Amino acid sequence: MISFDQIHALIQNNNSFLITTHVNPDGDAIGSELALYHYLKRIGKEAAIFNCSQTPYNLEFLDPTGIISHFDKVKNSDIFDKFDVLVLLDLNHLSRIMELEEGFRKSTKLKICIDHHDEPENFSEYMFVDINYASTGEIIFELIEAGAPVKIDYQIALPLYIAIMTDTGSFRYERTTSATHIKAAKLLDAGVDPNTAASMIHDQGSPGRMRLLGRALDSIKLYYSNQLCTMALLRKDLTETGTVEADIEGFVNYTLSIKGVRAGLLFYELENGFKVSFRSVDNVQINKLAKEFNGGGHFYAAGTRISNAKLGDYYDTIIKAAEKYL
Numbered sequence: 616m617i618s619f620d621q622i623h624a625l626i627q628n629n630n631s632f633l634i635t636t637h638v639n640p641d642g643d644a645i646g647s648e649l650a651l652y653h654y655l656k657r658i659g660k661e662a663a664i665f666n667c668s669q670t671p672y673n674l675e676f677l678d679p680t681g682i683i684s685h686f687d688k689v690k691n692s693d694i695f696d697k698f699d700v701l702v703l704l705d706l707n708h709l710s711r712i713m714e715l716e717e718g719f720r721k722s723t724k725l726k727i728c729i730d731h732h733d734e735p736e737n738f739s740e741y742m743f744v745d746i747n748y749a750s751t752g753e754i755i756f757e758l759i760e761a762g763a764p765v766k767i768d769y770q771i772a773l774p775l776y777i778a779i780m781t782d783t784g785s786f787r788y789e790r791t792t793s794a795t796h797i798k799a800a801k802l803l804d805a806g807v808d809p810n811t812a813a814s815m816i817h818d819q820g821s822p823g824r825m826r827l828l829g830r831a832l833d834s835i836k837l838y839y840s841n842q843l844c845t846m847a848l849l850r851k852d853l854t855e856t857g858t859v860e861a862d863i864e865g866f867v868n869y870t871l872s873i874k875g876v877r878a879g880l881l882f883y884e885l886e887n888g889f890k891v892s893f894r895s896v897d898n899v900q901i902n903k904l905a906k907e908f909n910g911g912g913h914f915y916a917a918g919t920r921i922s923n924a925k926l927g928d929y930y931d932t933i934i935k936a937a938e939k940y941l
């Protein structure tokens with residue numbers, strides 16, 4: 616693994632940086648990208664952000680001036696050669712950047728990966744992957760503090776705070792440490808208002824989102840003496856409630872609200888396939904289950920996307936496979 620000093624040397628020795636993150640980006644993904652972008656600009660570098668997914672509507676407040684571009688395979692095919700360095704944040708498997716994967720793999724430019732997920736794919740010699748961090752945002756925070764003196768002002772502090780807050784489940788997941796809180800405190804000193812930040816994330820949903828949550832809660836099933844809880848949403852649930860994939864964010868956590876549940880799965884149909892979100896507590900290593908189905912993630916939070924397949928053909932198999940981890 617490379618050090619912060621090595622990353623700063625790479626930054627120093629190069630001029631332009633292309634930043635990207637994973638499909639269906641979350642607060643950590645978007646927040647880390649924007650914080651690093653602003654940092655690079657402050658020290659006089661060129662930078663751009665191109666993502667395979669559109670920014671979810673509930674995170675658009677982080678990017679009021681439209682810095683983030685939605686990658687278009689035809690129009691933006693040149694970006695992999697235009698920048699000196701390609702930077703991947705909050706992921707470590709190239710399949711997670713979808714339409715950007717091919718161009719990224721083919722590019723001969725320097726590639727840096729900064730992330731906090733388990734079992735990275737080894738696609739670059741410049742990988743900073745540390746699973747002890749609760750969020751990629753925390754790594755970016757430390758990286759910025761260790762680099763050329765740049766004031767962490769509101770423009771940098773807000774995306775970092777959102778990254779840290781969302782990936783720690785508002786400072787309650789197991790990797791939350793005093794160091795996490797010290798960083799959060801510094802970000803509050805830089806002007807972030809915790810009340811506004813939490814409200815931007817949690818209190819800006821559409822009425823349809825609440826109706827969709829109702830359907831998700833109604834779909835709950837329990838297995839293995841209530842140790843496993845599942846939820847399922849179908850395409851029609853989204854169309855009938857007028858919602859989009861971003862609206863599902865966070866629902867899976869309700870599976871763990873039931874006494875005795877040690878693992879929770881949320882299944883939802885995609886246009887061409889389906890996605891599963893995996894969550895667990897109490898030493899149940901759920902990323903191993905996700906890995907059985909070509910996914911990955913953290914010890915207690917993982918996911919997978921399966922294309923060209925029907926949810927109904929996999930559901931029973933996944934439930935059955937889950938038993939051995941309980």
Ligand code: 5GP
Nearest residue numbers: 708892893910911912913916917918919920
């Ligand atoms: P979520 O269920 O919130 O989408 O994802 C939970 C965790 O699993 C995240 O840390 C995310 O990075 C990881 N994850 C989600 N989907 C996938 C996937 O399709 N492949 C891999 N390798 N990891 C995923």
Ligand code: MN
Nearest residue numbers: 643705751782
């Ligand atoms: Mn993350």
